[in-house]
Amino acid sequence: MKLRNYADKKIQNLILFAPGFVIYVGLIIFSIFLCFYYSFFDWDGISRSMDFVGFTNYIRALKNEAFRNSIENTFYFAIFGTVIVNIVALILAVFLNNKGKLTYFYRAAFFFPQLISLVAVGFIFKGLLSYIGILNTMLETFGIQKINFIGDPNLAPVTVLVISIWQTTGFGTVLYLAGLQAIPNDLYEAAKIDGANAWIQFKAITFPWLAPSFTAVTIFLFTGYMKIFDIIFVMTGGGPAGTTESITIHFMKIGFNQFRISYASAIAIYMMILVMVIALILTNILRKREENLIG
Amino acid sequence: MKLKRNKLTPAIIRNLLLLLTAFIYIVPFYIAVVNAFKKEKDIFTSPLGIPFKNLTMDNLVRNFNSPNFNVLKAYFFTICLVIVTLILVTVISSMLSYILSRNRTGFYKVAYMLLLAGLLIPIQVILIPIIQILKTINLMLTAPGLILLYIAWYMPFTTFVLTGYISTISPQLDESAKMDGAGPLLIFFRIILPLMKPALTSVAIFIMVWTWNDFITPLVIFGSSKYYTVTTGIYRAIGQYTQKWDDVFAILFYAITPMAICYLWMQKYFISGLTAGSVKS
Numbered sequence: 001m002k003l004r005n006y007a008d009k010k011i012q013n014l015i016l017f018a019p020g021f022v023i024y025v026g027l028i029i030f031s032i033f034l035c036f037y038y039s040f041f042d043w044d045g046i047s048r049s050m051d052f053v054g055f056t057n058y059i060r061a062l063k064n065e066a067f068r069n070s071i072e073n074t075f076y077f078a079i080f081g082t083v084i085v086n087i088v089a090l091i092l093a094v095f096l097n098n099k100g101k102l103t104y105f106y107r108a109a110f111f112f113p114q115l116i117s118l119v120a121v122g123f124i125f126k127g128l129l130s131y132i133g134i135l136n137t138m139l140e141t142f143g144i145q146k147i148n149f150i151g152d153p154n155l156a157p158v159t160v161l162v163i164s165i166w167q168t169t170g171f172g173t174v175l176y177l178a179g180l181q182a183i184p185n186d187l188y189e190a191a192k193i194d195g196a197n198a199w200i201q202f203k204a205i206t207f208p209w210l211a212p213s214f215t216a217v218t219i220f221l222f223t224g225y226m227k228i229f230d231i232i233f234v235m236t237g238g239g240p241a242g243t244t245e246s247i248t249i250h251f252m253k254i255g256f257n258q259f260r261i262s263y264a265s266a267i268a269i270y271m272m273i274l275v276m277v278i279a280l281i282l283t284n285i286l287r288k289r290e291e292n293l294i295g
Numbered sequence: 296m297k298l299k300r301n302k303l304t305p306a307i308i309r310n311l312l313l314l315l316t317a318f319i320y321i322v323p324f325y326i327a328v329v330n331a332f333k334k335e336k337d338i339f340t341s342p343l344g345i346p347f348k349n350l351t352m353d354n355l356v357r358n359f360n361s362p363n364f365n366v367l368k369a370y371f372f373t374i375c376l377v378i379v380t381l382i383l384v385t386v387i388s389s390m391l392s393y394i395l396s397r398n399r400t401g402f403y404k405v406a407y408m409l410l411l412a413g414l415l416i417p418i419q420v421i422l423i424p425i426i427q428i429l430k431t432i433n434l435m436l437t438a439p440g441l442i443l444l445y446i447a448w449y450m451p452f453t454t455f456v457l458t459g460y461i462s463t464i465s466p467q468l469d470e471s472a473k474m475d476g477a478g479p480l481l482i483f484f485r486i487i488l489p490l491m492k493p494a495l496t497s498v499a500i501f502i503m504v505w506t507w508n509d510f511i512t513p514l515v516i517f518g519s520s521k522y523y524t525v526t527t528g529i530y531r532a533i534g535q536y537t538q539k540w541d542d543v544f545a546i547l548f549y550a551i552t553p554m555a556i557c558y559l560w561m562q563k564y565f566i567s568g569l570t571a572g573s574v575k576s
Contacts, residue, residue: 012479013394020391020450021406027421027428027447028413034424045423092316095309102313108562109317112324115558115565117508119526120550123533124327127540127547134326134342134540166319174570227417230510234530251419256515261423268419276415 032272038265045261057266067267069242070250071274077161077246078225084165085221086214089172094206096173097180107177110170118167122234125163126150153243156236160244163231168224172217179213180206208293215286222282226275247271324551331355331548335541354545364523364532366549373524376438377506380445384453384502385495387446392457393483397466407458413451421448422515429516441516445506453498460494461487500568507554525550 039058042051061067092110096103113121128134129149136146149159187205196204229248232238238245238253245253251271255264330338331354333346359366395407425444426435434440464487472482510526517523523531529550533543558565 009478013398016390016479016483017394017403017406020387020446020454021410023387023443023447024410024413024450027425027444028416028450029409031421031424031428032416034427035420038423045426092313095313098306098309100310102310102317106313106317107566108558109320111566112320112555112558114569115504115508115554116324116551117510117526117554119508119510119530120547121323123529123543123547124323127330127543128323128326132538134330134338137339138342170320171569174566178570223415227419233510248417248419255423265423268417268423271417272415272420275417279415 035265035268038262039269041262043262044259046259053262057263058270060263061266061270066242066245067250070245070247073157073242073244074226074228074246074248076157077164077228078222080161081164081168081225082218082221085169085172086217088165088169089176089217090210092169092173093176093180094202096177107174110173112170113167114171118230119234121163121167122231125159125231126235129159150236151240153240156240156244160232160235163235164225164228167231168221172221175217175220176210176213179210183209211286211290211293215283215290218286219279219282223275223279226271226278247274324555327544327547327551330540331544333541335539338540338544354541355548358532358542358545358549361532364528364546369523369525369528369549370553372438372522373507376442376524377503380442380449380506381499381502383442384446384449385499388450388453388498389457389488389491389495390483391450392454392461393487394479395454396458396461397469407454410451410454414455418448418511422511426515436517436520436522438522441513444512444516445502448512449502449505452501456498457491457494460491464490496564497568497571500565504554504565504569525553 040052040054042053042056043049092106096106126133130136131146131148131151135149139146147155149155183205187209188201191201191205227248228246229252232244232246232249233252236244238249247267248271251264251267254260254267326342329345330342332350332352334349334351334353337346337349358364395403395410399407421444429435429437429440429444434443468486469482472486477485508526509524510530513522513524513527514530517527529546532546
């Protein structure tokens, strides 16, 4: 009787455990292995012949100008985006933390783009900023020279960067706001009694207490920026002249326009390693920083 | 007097800056919505005005149904996709999380680590192999194929959040139920699952927003077949005539409205749900 109960319990545990785990391993983990596997061959995805080529695809990618350019562009977006969003979001959060009548309205407004698909966001800004778009038509009526926000190779990366900042700042703000609200009020009271001004209060209390929020926002943004795709795909497609081509756009071009499956797989593996290494480094550095600031 | 001014000025600057930022956030949506109701020539003569006199529904009517993009079809398909994905992911992931949260050694620990590793994987690594896998099981270009991929893809995040939450539910509850002769299945569905409501709400909002807005996965899975979601549908529809802003804004109006209504309706849940989940990860 006991034995049967035990076996029954095992089966029930398996029923709970297996579906999720099997689907995950069967699709995601197996896919990663397949991606690795493809990356060592020369294959177009359809033909039966698959020639083993070793590390050729990996070496070819490193030597490829367009691939290196796409990594550079991705880091450009990731570094500037993360830094600027952190600063702007922190300022907005500090402002919002002084409760006013409109606090909830502001928070809701800043957060809204987070819920709208980036495809729609991309098209809205294309309508606003394209050479024959809303803003340029207005400039023209005022007799001001039109600005080619999307078509100018120097301007296009900045345009994409600014829109992505616009889109993600609300998220950072809400995270920082949650961090600010977790700071005990007595700390500020005590500081006020000691005669500390607003800036010293910020430096001595707010800033260290926000370390966990900073970690969360930074890791979230940086890894998110490494995967930036939708806005660029819709607005510029990587152009003009490859100035906005991120790794993801480069990957899509190689894999889904040129059907160079194995070469695209090598790029995807590079991308995975890059994202993982950066996430681990950032987590380590920022956790240490948290300990130093609080401890 | 001097003291009062010192206190007032920062408040004014603060509010002005916030108001300006809110303005920057609202204007793009405002322009998209307002211009969806204008004739093409009116868009250019007064892009910012509210069309009181020249209001036209033509754009919305014209773009409601085109060979590439039927609004109702896109809504219906995407809503079904979201609902089925939502139900399957929350149930399957809760079940898995329950086991992983109550068994933290040996094989289960390895399984948990394997799931956590999935949090860092960029979807690009999956996209090429998944086509081959779905082709093999005859689910390529189908909605079940996409849903299966979503279940797998969301599993690390949902399991991570839910496992954490279940550990806060006392195992003594399980023990006392076990005393009464209940098996793991009964304990999970009768006792644990009903207690998971707060965590499930947060996870559900994430899945809803992600699935509704996802672009690259349906783009790859459905290709140019007859299926499209709202995002891939508007991409198809607008891709061809990006220069006709009356059409573009009308299509964008259709794309934005459902989420905007949802957001106005359940704003509190959206903000707290989405932030709670990301802080944990």
